[in-house]
Amino acid sequence: MSHVVVIGAGQAGASVVARLRSKGFDGKITMIGEEPVPPYQRPPLSKAYLLGDMGAERLYLRPEAFYADNGIDLHVNETVVSIDPAGKKVITGGQTLDYDELVLTTGSIPRRLPAAIGGALDGVFTVRTLADVDAMAPAFKEGASVLIVGGGYIGLEAAAVAAKLGLKATLVEMSERILQRVASPQTSDYFRKLHSDHGVDIREGVGLGRLTGDTHVTAAELTDGTTLPVDFVIVGVGITPATSLAEGAGLEIENGIKTDTHGRTSDAHIWAAGDCASFPHGGAQMRLESVGNAIDQAEVVADNIMGEARDYIAKPWFWSDQYDCKLQIAGLSTGYDHVVTRQGEGDSVSFWYYQGDRLLALDAMNDPRSYMVGKRLIESGKSPDPDAIADPDTNLKALLKA
Structure with missing residues (x-):
């Protein structure tokens, strides 16, 4: 029976194991996390949880029973000491596990x-x-x-x-x-x-x-x-990818744990996803620090463990909540040369990033309509005339059909 071991019990790790079971994987799954709790959401930590508006159990990505109910052997409060790629073994402080496929979702470390x-x-x-x-x-x-x-x-x-x-x-x-x-x-x-x-x-x-x-x-x-x-x-001065285990195992490191378009590392039986992993994008190895990337990349890895040979194509999106403002971001603004402002109703506003005539990204503050349309435009490769974006009378949805 095939055994998949996942090191790291965060958003990406939880997404890998859930996806494997939902796609019909019937082998053994083990997930190992350093923290003493099941996988949980991180974004609310600095917002709703710190404010006291959300309890710890509401942070959990799945009820604790989910893992046992789905035959996922979850090890919490356990540290992986090393990986032996040649022997296909994971060594923790208390045991040695054999694996057929290994997924690294080790996340990141705050500076x-x-x-x-x-x-x-x-x-x-x-x-x-x-x-x-x-x-x-x-x-x-x-x-x-x-x-x-x-x-x-x-x-x-x-x-x-x-x-x-x-x-x-x-x-x-x-x-x-x-x-x-x-x-x-x-x-x-x-x-x-x-x-x-x-x-x-x-x-x-x-x-x-x-x-x-x-x-x-x-x-x-x-x-x-x-x-x-x-x-x-x-x-709050940034994070660095958690690559020490991968480095110790001799895996290639380039802006994180280097993976190919399928999420596979330089070892054919080791995969990586989430904050710790970089993937090919625009001739370089890109790493995205976001919930969306952790989920999407992890699901591609799970599908490829199942033999689907899917490429990971990033669709970057992010958000931040501050006071009564919800910021939603779509796309990557790197390389922009001008910004178009679209004033919405009340206090809503959005800033659209262009490189020449090409729409790259947008920041939408309390403006979910602009965000949703902008995200779809970016993902479909459409770049509306900047003057149309700036005109508050423009019907944004009509731009999707242009």
């Missing part, structure tokens, strides 16, 4: 502040796991001062929660503007105003010099010479 600048002090947190958020939640007390390092989506979502709970939040971003790496100046301007209107002190072009305190952080020295008293710090 941390160096200990030399105070990163090891108590009260310095990252936002990646359920345990991370449980550890920081008691610090979210009305009137407390929090410093958020990093002006990407994780940092901004944490700032929104802090402001809603009545904390004094300061966010520092070393780049000249928040969201500089991932969004247009227009989108940065929108979220800067949104946060400022809610009392968040956003400081751009300013980095963190060091954190100070005996054992617990008490102050932050910024690169502009400012010193801020802080009760705790949230670090």
Whole structure:
């Protein structure tokens, strides 16, 4: 009987095992996760869960019984020590498992502040796991001062929660503007105003010099010479793919664990999906950090384990919730040379990214109609006239038929 072992019990891992069973795979499935809980959603951690609007069990991707009911041997709170590709074995702290096919869905690791600048002090947190958020939640007390390092989506979502709970939040971003790496100046301007209107002190072009305190952080020295008293710090300065197991197994690494269009690594019996994996796109190895990518890539891998020979074709989409604003993103804006603004009803607005005459992506704020139409246009390779997009009288749905 064929045995598929999945290392990593996050969104991608859960998607692989569920897809295998739904497609009729009748072999043995084992999934191994380091955390002490079943696979769960990560996006609500920095939003609804931190706010207290969602309990832990509602985070779970499937009821705990799903795994046993579907013959999936789920090992939680277990660490894989190494992989032996030649012997097709996985070695954990307590056992050795033989596999026929192995899937790596090891995810990513948050970047941390160096200990030399105070990163090891108590009260310095990252936002990646359920345990991370449980550890920081008691610090979210009305009137407390929090410093958020990093002006990407994780940092901004944490700032929104802090402001809603009545904390004094300061966010520092070393780049000249928040969201500089991932969004247009227009989108940065929108979220800067949104946060400022809610009392968040956003400081751009300013980095963190060091954190100070005996054992617990008490102050932050910024690169502009400012010193801020802080009760705790949230670090949101990006993630790196978790590739150590793959490297130890001798797999090719290129912007993550390198896979081909089918999701197969440099070893014929080892596959990878999710944040840890890169795939061919535009002559390079691309890696997408999103729920959509984790699900879609994982399902392609499962199908290919079943012998379907499907290519993975990325359809990037992302979202972020901040205050009462829902941001929805479709496509990849890399290489854009101009942005078209479409003003919707009320506070809704969307920014459409073009490279020449080609539509690449859009950011839609409280504008689900623009998002849905834009996503379909991008996926079908259609690029409407920018003037038509900017005209609020244009019927967007009609553009799909053009």
